[in-house]
Structure formats: C-alpha cells, structure tokens
Amino acid sequence: MFLCVLQTRDRLWLSLGEKAPTLVPVSQVMMCMNCTADFSLTVRRHHCHSCGRIVCRSCSRNRYPLKYMKDRMAKVCDHCYNELKKRGNKKISVG
Ligand SMILES: [Zn+2]
Numbered sequence: 001m002f003l004c005v006l007q008t009r010d011r012l013w014l015s016l017g018e019k020a021p022t023l024v025p026v027s028q029v030m031m032c033m034n035c036t037a038d039f040s041l042t043v044r045r046h047h048c049h050s051c052g053r054i055v056c057r058s059c060s061r062n063r064y065p066l067k068y069m070k071d072r073m074a075k076v077c078d079h080c081y082n083e084l085k086k087r088g089n090k091k092i093s094v095g
C-alpha cells in the first residue's frame with residue numbers, strides 16, 4: 001500500500017507542469033495544504049497551477065513557466081517551485 005502511494009506521488013511530480021493538474025475544490029479546504037495556515041478573510045486561497053493544491057499567499061509567491069501553459073509564467077506553490085527549479089534551472093536565472 002505504501003509503495004502504491006509512493007508511485008502515484010512520483011508520477012505526479014514527474015509530470016509537474018507538463019499537464020494541467022486536477023484543481024482541488026476551494027470550498028473543501030480550510031487550511032493551506034503547504035504550511036497548514038488557516039484560511040480566513042485575510043488569508044486567501046490560491047491555487048497552485050502545477051499541482052492543483054490550495055495554498056496561502058505566502059506559499060504561492062513564486063511563478064514558473066509551465067509546459068502545459070506553453071511556458072507561460074504561472075503561480076506555483078513553494079513545493080512545486082523547488083521541484084521545478086531543480087529540474088529546469090537552466091532556464092531560470094536566479095536573482
Ligand atoms: Zn501556506
């Protein structure tokens with residue numbers, strides 16, 4: 001069972017940015033799926049366009065060109081940003 005979960009997750013990370021993610025329905029999420037901050041009137045929900053998870057603003061500060069958007073810059077969560085940067089750091093110059 002553990003193996004199965006791992007494989008599914010690996011597949012998701014492998015296709016990161018290459019196809020549109022299944023967006024998590026906003027209404028079902030009460031806290032950031034990255035840092036677990038509670039959403040409120042001041043803490044707004046943001047979709048990560050790479051993995052489709054809902055994160056708070058401070059977890060979605062980064063943008064990255066996504067393949068499925070024809071390499072247009074899209075809002076991604078910190079986690080995806082790190083993953084994508086690791087793979088395609090030739091494209092992006094830091095700074
Ligand atoms: Zn967060």
Ligand SMILES: [Zn+2]
Binds near residue numbers: 079081
């Ligand atoms: Zn993400």
